[in-house]
Amino acid sequence: MTEHTQLIDAINIRTSVRAYDKDPIDDDTARQLTMTIDAVNTLADTHLQLVLNQPKVFEAANASGHLTNAANYIALVEPKDDPEARERAGFYAERVVLAATLRGLGTLWVGGSWDREEAARHCRIGRGEEAYLCVVIGYPEHHLSYQAKSYDELTAFQRSHRPTKTFAQFTAGMTDEERAAAPAWFTAGVEAAMKAPSAMNRQPITFTYNAADDTAAAHIDPAEDYRETLNDLGIAKLHFQIGAGSGEWAWGDGGLFIHKQ
CATH class of the missing domain: 3.40.109.30 (putative nitroreductase (tm1586), domain 2)
Incomplete structure (x- = not known):
């Protein structure tokens, strides 16, 4: 799991990303993310799931310009009508978000900018569960130049971002x-x-x-x-x-x- 000081760094540089490169998440990064998600699910009794290369889930948002090239997501699949489960899912999914940030990935929490039914088709959803939120994930637009920025440049961008x-x-x-x-x-x-x-x-x-x-x-x-x-x-x-x-x-x-x- 990521060291505490690195998580502080991730908090200081993380921003919400709406525009992504078309490049798929590389196999090694996807494997590392899956390992992180598996560890979190075991620790926290959550049911987070990484789904790759499903642009149809964000077809309307991509077409309208609200998102650009969104195709991958972390699905928050949790019991229906369970307040604590929703809070825990937010807590632990953000833990995954910070790990993804440290690997140069961009993320965006979304509630309405996705096709929930289409997303659910690609998830493992048990009885009494629902896919109620997701996090878009991928390489930010022009990600090679993004990854070349210094820590100070990224923190300065965050301060001016929102x-x-x-x-x-x-x-x-x-x-x-x-x-x-x-x-x-x-x-x-x-x-x-x-x-x-x-x-x-x-x-x-x-x-x-x-x-x-x-x-x-x-x-x-x-x-x-x-x-x-x-x-x-x-x-x-x-x-x-x-x-x-x-x-x-x-x-x-x-x-x-x-x-x-």
């Missing part, structure tokens, strides 16, 4: 005094979560720190209520955990993070 809510917005349940007094690990966790992808770039998750027991909590903004919110909660929690350095989350809205020294 707007983000402020630190104060991500910690909306805290006062300025509480923010200033929070430990460095909490601040680093929030800053990593600020770089997390979310459906429609809504960034619906906030964090608080409780000095009494030295824990953090993740909350879904009550003003945000859409299909992918629980998925976004899992993604944000993963980014926070990596940024904080060490620790473990409890699942669910309001779940606590226990930091480990």
